[in-house]
Amino acid sequence: MSGVVMEQDKVGIVEVARLAEVSVATVSRVMNRKSGVSQKTREAVERAMAELGYERTSSVEGIVGVITPGLSTPVFAALAEWIGLALAPHGLRAMICPSLPGGVQERDYLKSLLDIGAAGIVFCSASNTLESFDPELTALLAGRRVPYVCVNGLFEGVExxxxxxxxxxxxxxAVRHLQALGHTRIGLAAGPEGNKPSDRRVAGFLATSAKLGLADAEGLVVRQSYSVEGGQFAADHLLRLGVTAIVAASDQMALGAIRAIRRHGLEVPRDVSLIGYDDSPMLEFTDPPLTTVRQPIDRLGGAVARALVGLLADRQVPVGELMFQPELVVRGSTGPYRDRGPEPRG
Incomplete structure (x- = not known):
């Protein structure tokens, strides 16, 4: 008999959903006594719970896993917070799971979230941003019938x-702003190849450079990690190529670029103009304050929450990728082109 008890102890919301032939979201609504579930479906779920010996565990009901690259990057921390705030009025609680996209930890987080009966998942710039992702992730979600929403990219081939x-x-x-200031040799400190947001920024940079007649744009793109060190490496290389302005793929990369620029004996923006990306808090207080492209994280967070709540209520939610327009925030790190003469060697 002890073996039977052990098996019953493992019964979770996923097993209830499978026996009742409904989604995990529907089981969650029944357990939380939410509206929008027919009496017939409610009774089927209750019968499945009784048959399996499932006991309600309120500590995990209403959990939404938010899988994000890491909270040390301010924009991801802020976005996760906005998503959590937008979910809270609907009785849902965000569980933040920081993990490198495509890593084993991301898959382990997802398995654990599904095992405890998470109501839904948000992939916040996680594996959904990669051209090559672990197909087990989407297979797990499909098998458990758990709704999910993505931020900054869809899983390829999955609706x-x-x-x-x-x-x-x-x-x-970013390119148009710098060209309007007189810069014609503009470099891009880009993120890794195969990362959708990075690839898209490169595409926008190259297409606009071509439209404006800026020469050698492809030769002025350096791929590196989204980090201070990555930005420093990319900027050092670009400065040796004689750029007078740099577009960085993240604010952290922009901070690394400032370090490289100063080590070349140059100043921002007198000698080199610089644009970041994200508009992380406190950047308007750096020296100089950083011009950056601001992501609309408040609107992104609200849209993610509304979509997930709709899916949990079994409502139709439009599929596809909805694009939100960023905003260029001009501060003190960009200025008019100034001929600084030949780049010193070494």
Whole structure:
């Protein structure tokens, strides 16, 4: 008999949903006594719970897993907070799961969230941003019938809902701003190849450079990690190529670029103009304050929450990727082109 008890102890919301032939979201609504469930469906769920010996565990009901690259990057921390705030009025609680996209930890987080009966998942710039992702992730979600929403990219070949910043437009507005200031040799400190937001910013940068007649744009793109060190490496390389302005793929990369610029004996923006990306808090207080492309994280967070709540209520939610327009915030790190003469060697 002890073996039977152990098996019953493992019964979770997923097993209830499977026996009742409904979604995990529907089981969650029944357990939380939410509206929008027919009496017939409610009774089927209750019968499945009784048959399996399932006991309600309120500590995990209404959990939404938010899988994000990490909370040390301010924009992801802020976006996760906005999503949590938008979900709270609907009786849902965000559980933040920081993990490198595509890593084993991300898959382990997802399995654990599904095992405890999470109501839904948000992929916040996680594996959904990668051209090559672990197909087990989407297979797990399909098998458990758990709704999910993506931020900054859809899983390739999988139908779903995503909400993203228009990174092509972001690349375009950065180049146009610098060209209007007289810069013609503009470099891009880009993120890794195969990362959708990075690839889109590169596409916007190259397309706009071509439209404006800026030469050698492809040769002025350096791919590196989204970090201070990555930005420093990319900027050092670009400065040796004689750029007078740099567009960085993140604010952290922009901070690394400032370090590289100063180590070359140059100043921002007198010698080199610089644009970041994200508009992380406190950047208007750096020296100089950083011009950056701001992501609309408040609107992104609200849209993600509304879509997930709709899916949990079994309502139709439009599929595809909805693009949100970013905003160029001009501060003190960009200025008019000034001929600084040949770049010193070394």
């Amino acid at each position: 779903g809902a995503a909400f993203s910043t228009d990174d092509v437009s972001a690349g375009e507005m």
